[in-house]
Amino acid sequence: EPEVTQTPSHQVTQMGQEVILRCVPISNHLYFYWYRQILGQKVEFLVSFYNNEISEKSEIFDDQFSVERPDGSNFTLKIRSTKLEDSAMYFCASSESPGLGETQYFGPGTRLLVL
Amino acid sequence: KQEVTQIPAALSVPEGENLVLNCSFTDSAIYNLQWFRQDPGKGLTSLLLIQSSQREQTSGRLNASLDKSSGRSTLYIAASQPGDSATYLCAVIAAGNKLTFGGGTRVLVKP
Numbered sequence: 001e002p003e004v005t006q007t008p009s010h011q012v013t014q015m016g017q018e019v020i021l022r023c024v025p026i027s028n029h030l031y032f033y034w035y036r037q038i039l040g041q042k043v044e045f046l047v048s049f050y051n052n053e054i055s056e057k058s059e060i061f062d063d064q065f066s067v068e069r070p071d072g073s074n075f076t077l078k079i080r081s082t083k084l085e086d087s088a089m090y091f092c093a094s095s096e097s098p099g100l101g102e103t104q105y106f107g108p109g110t111r112l113l114v115l
Numbered sequence: 116k117q118e119v120t121q122i123p124a125a126l127s128v129p130e131g132e133n134l135v136l137n138c139s140f141t142d143s144a145i146y147n148l149q150w151f152r153q154d155p156g157k158g159l160t161s162l163l164l165i166q167s168s169q170r171e172q173t174s175g176r177l178n179a180s181l182d183k184s185s186g187r188s189t190l191y192i193a194a195s196q197p198g199d200s201a202t203y204l205c206a207v208i209a210a211g212n213k214l215t216f217g218g219g220t221r222v223l224v225k226p
Binding site: 033035041056058091095103105106107108 | 157211212215
């Protein structure tokens with residue numbers, strides 16, 4: 001069964017460093033998302049992406065964050081200058097179309113630790 | 116602003132008992148509601164999606180109901196097994212295409 005994959009599974013970085021989290025959505029899906037979950041807290045929406053542009057972003061998704069689909073398969077989240085509070089599990093998700101009734105399929109997550 | 120709440124936060128039952136997990140949301144103008152399972156340190160596995168026009172959805176031992184007007188959904192898991200131990204999350208789409216999540220119910224099924 002097709003699935004969303006994410007790399008790396010774990011990343012440790014120093015405060016102020018740039019990190020890039022990678023995702024390979026399900027191949028025929030067109031709508032992509034990033035969510036994050038700080039330890040012990042709810043899963044929070046960061047950004048959605050369709051047709052090579054951001055569709056929606058939350059207030060968390062400030063200028064330090066960017067997303068990109070550099071080729072036909074990868075979808076990346078970049079954090080330009082990491083802060084301690086960026087430590088979280090980051091989930092990528094995809095859905096088949098932008099329709100509001102579509103199931104979103106999640107990847108296994110990247111656990112980011114900022115020291 | 117949409118708020119999603121799940122009660123109880125944790126639940127422990129003996130094997131074989133039926134599980135009842137509750138989810139409530141403040142804005143009833145949702146498009147759909149999705150139930151997920153999360154194992155410790157792992158990703159989210161989609162269990163069921165209920166469209167706003169539906170009252171319930173079933174998959175095997177799982178049944179989810181939706182009462183949009185009162186802002187509630189319930190996930191029933193019949194004849195629980197130790198393998199059902201996990202955190203169960205509900206999430207709604209009310210505007211845009213973003214999911215708003217509840218805090219989850221952590222379930223332990225004791226053999």
